[in-house]
Amino acid sequence: MNITDTLLTAREGAQVLQVSIPTFWRRVADGTVPKPVKIGALSRWPRSEIIAVIEAAKAQRSAA
Structure with missing residues (x-):
């Protein structure tokens, strides 16, 4: 998490x-x-961590 997250x-x-x-x-x-x-x-959740969930799902989709 960065300071502006x-x-x-x-x-x-x-x-x-x-x-x-x-x-x-x-x-x-x-x-x-x-x-x-x-x-x-x-x-509270850092926005970057929620975006990381989406990116992980996209990567998993590509790997399957």
Whole structure:
């Protein structure tokens, strides 16, 4: 994560991945999406990590 990396909420992360919020949390639970950065009681994800999930899926698709 770099210093200018935007932190996303679960709702925003789900929007980037175009999934529902419950599906987003299921992907966190199964390890597809990284665990959040905790700031007090808040959960946030660096945008770069969400984009990395998409890039990994694209790479896996190409390898198959």
